[in-house]
Amino acid sequence: MSTFRDVDPAVTGKLTCGSLRAVNAGEQVVLRGWVNRRRDLGGLIFIDLRDRYGLTQIVFNPEIAPAAHEIASDVRNEFVLEATGIVRERPEGTRNPRLATGDIEIEVHDLEVLNTAVNPPFYINEESDVDESLRLKYRYLDLRRERMQRNVILRHQIVKYMRDYLDDRGFVEVETPLLIRSTPEGARDFVVPSSGFPGEFYALPQSPQQLKQLLMVAGLDRYFQIARCFRDEAQRADRQPEFTQLDIEMSFVEEEDIMGLIEQLFIELTEKFTEKRMSSRPFTRMTYAEAMDRFGSDRPDLRFGLEFQNVTDALRSTGFKAFAGVIENGGVIKAIVVPGCAGYSRSQIDEITEIAKANGAKGLATFALRDGEVKSPIAKFLSETEIAALTTDIGARDGDLVLIVADTFDVVSKALAELRSHFGDVLGLADPNEFHFLWIYEFPLLEWDEEGQRWDATHNPFCGFLEEDRSLLETDPGAVRAKQYDLTLNGFEIGGGSVRMHKREDQSKIFAMMGHPPDAQQERFGAVLDGLEFGAPPHGGIAMGLDRWVMFAADENNIREVMAFPKNQRGVDLMFDAPSPIDEQQLIDVGLALRPKPEDAQPVRE
RNA sequence: GGAGGCGUGGUGUAGUGGCCUAACAUGCAGCCCUGUCAAGGCUGAGAUCGCGGGUUCGAAUCCCGUCGCUUCCGCCA
Numbered sequence: 211m212s213t214f215r216d217v218d219p220a221v222t223g224k225l226t227c228g229s230l231r232a233v234n235a236g237e238q239v240v241l242r243g244w245v246n247r248r249r250d251l252g253g254l255i256f257i258d259l260r261d262r263y264g265l266t267q268i269v270f271n272p273e274i275a276p277a278a279h280e281i282a283s284d285v286r287n288e289f290v291l292e293a294t295g296i297v298r299e300r301p302e303g304t305r306n307p308r309l310a311t312g313d314i315e316i317e318v319h320d321l322e323v324l325n326t327a328v329n330p331p332f333y334i335n336e337e338s339d340v341d342e343s344l345r346l347k348y349r350y351l352d353l354r355r356e357r358m359q360r361n362v363i364l365r366h367q368i369v370k371y372m373r374d375y376l377d378d379r380g381f382v383e384v385e386t387p388l389l390i391r392s393t394p395e396g397a398r399d400f401v402v403p404s405s406g407f408p409g410e411f412y413a414l415p416q417s418p419q420q421l422k423q424l425l426m427v428a429g430l431d432r433y434f435q436i437a438r439c440f441r442d443e444a445q446r447a448d449r450q451p452e453f454t455q456l457d458i459e460m461s462f463v464e465e466e467d468i469m470g471l472i473e474q475l476f477i478e479l480t481e482k483f484t485e486k487r488m489s490s491r492p493f494t495r496m497t498y499a500e501a502m503d504r505f506g507s508d509r510p511d512l513r514f515g516l517e518f519q520n521v522t523d524a525l526r527s528t529g530f531k532a533f534a535g536v537i538e539n540g541g542v543i544k545a546i547v548v549p550g551c552a553g554y555s556r557s558q559i560d561e562i563t564e565i566a567k568a569n570g571a572k573g574l575a576t577f578a579l580r581d582g583e584v585k586s587p588i589a590k591f592l593s594e595t596e597i598a599a600l601t602t603d604i605g606a607r608d609g610d611l612v613l614i615v616a617d618t619f620d621v622v623s624k625a626l627a628e629l630r631s632h633f634g635d636v637l638g639l640a641d642p643n644e645f646h647f648l649w650i651y652e653f654p655l656l657e658w659d660e661e662g663q664r665w666d667a668t669h670n671p672f673c674g675f676l677e678e679d680r681s682l683l684e685t686d687p688g689a690v691r692a693k694q695y696d697l698t699l700n701g702f703e704i705g706g707g708s709v710r711m712h713k714r715e716d717q718s719k720i721f722a723m724m725g726h727p728p729d730a731q732q733e734r735f736g737a738v739l740d741g742l743e744f745g746a747p748p749h750g751g752i753a754m755g756l757d758r759w760v761m762f763a764a765d766e767n768n769i770r771e772v773m774a775f776p777k778n779q780r781g782v783d784l785m786f787d788a789p790s791p792i793d794e795q796q797l798i799d800v801g802l803a804l805r806p807k808p809e810d811a812q813p814v815r816e
Numbered sequence: 817g818g819a820g821g822c823g824u825g826g827u828g829u830a831g832u833g834g835c836c837u838a839a840c841a842u843g844c845a846g847c848c849c850u851g852u853c854a855a856g857g858c859u860g861a862g863a864u865c866g867c868g869g870g871u872u873c874g875a876a877u878c879c880c881g882u883c884g885c886u887u888c889c890g891c892c893a
Contacts, residue, residue: 249851249856251852251855251856253851254852256851265853267853269852273850300851303851304853306852306853329826329843329844330826330827332826332828333828333843335854336842338828339827340827340828341823342886397891398892416893446888447887568819673893
């Protein structure tokens with residue numbers, strides 16, 4: 211864990227409020243900073259002067275410097291001061307061990323108020339919960355607070371570490387444009403009109419995906435960028451309309467090269483910037499199929515077990531219609547054993563049944579093992595052998611509660627995964643001081659889009675596939691495995707990438723399956739397709755969510771806490787009040803006329 | 817688009833049908849105070865309880881609607 215408050219005055223040419231120690235006693239100094247707190251004892255006035263490096267107590271004595279004392283009497287919190295005086299060791303018994311500068315104080319001889327400050331809308335000098343809207347409106351004051359300064363500086367240091375790490379390994383940072391072409395696929399684009407081209411639009415990049423591939427065609431070989439990305443989609447605690455990725459692309463690589471590079475980087479970042487215990491070194495690896503089978507999720511939190519148990523086979527000949535019907539239709543029956551919850555009340559069972567139902571399950575079967583007995587509403591429909599198969603055979607012991615969902619594979623996965631996650635929370639199974647990194651690989655390349663009646667990329671349309679699965683493209687496209695890998699951490703995806711297709715014919719074939727006929731392909735993806743024809747090397751890469759990673763490193767549970775100027779959940783910038791209407795002339799310049807709004811869609815922000 | 821939670825002086829909370837003429841802490845203003853560091857003491861200002869409607873003799877409190885914030889689902893290649 212590095213400290214953020216050290217800076218060498220010899221380098222910066224500047225004394226800070228965190229730098230003075232007992233050895234400086236007797237020196238004449240000038241300190242500048244904000245009033246953190248003021249204690250007026252009538253005679254003596256103490257002020258804690260604050261900058262981002264720390265606090266220093268400055269003292270005003272009416273007998274030593276009456277003029278300065280007079281000015282200090284009218285000073286208030288957050289005034290900006292320039293204090294000139296002598297560093298004194300504090301009298302014995304008045305030192306403050308909680309302050310780095312607590313052995314000294316400044317006996318001020320001259321005080322200048324560089325600026326006054328009105329009373330701030332929330333506390334700056336203490337950690338306290340404040341309505342986030344208020345914090346975002348006055349973000350510059352929020353950022354003056356210690357916690358936010360810590361996060362902003364941590365982010366800087368992490369980014370610097372990433373840059374150095376990659377630079378050491380021969381990577382070149384290349385900036386790519388923010389005004390690009392709108393392409394189909396993926397999220398909704400933010401679009402930008404321009405006066406030079408009325409009726410036409412740039413788009414802000416959802417990621418530099420195509421550009422970084424073209425940099426590989428260019429022979430740059432090892433590229434990275436701290437890249438801003440834009441997606442016009444709904445926000446979440448870990449999603450903002452504009453966010454930052456550590457974007458990487460390399461030539462002549464396979465999955466292993468990229469995973470190894472990233473794994474080492476994140477081991478070092480974890481060790482350097484967090485106190486977390488890494489429980490997976492090397493990082494755990496799991497295929498998508500295995501993760502879905504054992505945990506029902508492509509990003510399971512592996513800090514705890516509650517693994518799925520597949521009991522389908524044990525129930526093949528059951529007479530219980532609800533289970534038999536599911537098996538007959540090709541579904542599965544899976545269970546999780548929840549330790550120590552056999553005493554759950556009816557209403558508690560109802561509550562978790564709701565979780566299952568909310569995720570598509572028709573119901574939730576439960577078996578409580580209490581006092582040597584099995585209590586279950588469906589026990590009467592099952593044989594002794596079957597009951598054993600659903601309880602003791604899968605490791606349930608007295609006091610445990612077994613949850614069973616029978617349905618299609620997808621429904622079982624989703625419902626049980628939610629329940630697993632729920633019990634991980636309520637039973638406190640996940641260690642907050644643990645980082646469990648997990649690679650998921652061999653994702654399916656394509657999934658059938660019922661709505662669009664076409665195949666859709668599960669990752670991105672440039673993702674390559676396992677050569678051994680090539681023939682499946684004709685026979686069973688949904689079974690083709692992609693050369694894709696996601697890095698997950700404690701149940702969150704923190705990055706993902708793939709080895710790409712580097713031959714035009716492959717790329718073109720996939721585009722066609724995704725519903726882009728050849729002429730449209732040229733129109734929509736011409737640059738990449740053409741580029742692949744001019745000696746594109748095999749290449750692949752990855753994009754890591756920078757904000758999410760910093761959120762983890764800073765121990766925050768919200769991405770906004772690690773962004774200097776984030777938007778709220780609706781995507782509104784409360785400080786600038788953006789988005790906003792623009793002048794009629796601006797519309798004319800770019801050749802736009804606004805459609806009338808639906809009647810109930812008036813903007814109602816104040 | 818859907819579901820849940822929240823909305824009370826500047827800030828954070830309490831109050832969940834009458835004891836509310838709305839409480840507490842902190843901040844703010846004034847006065848006192850020469851070793852404080854969450855300084856202390858005294859005095860004071862500050863809220864039509866998000867907004868609208870309804871139920872009731874009576875609503876911060878119950879109901880309906882609405883707005884805002886937030887979390888989750890959908891969505892996010």
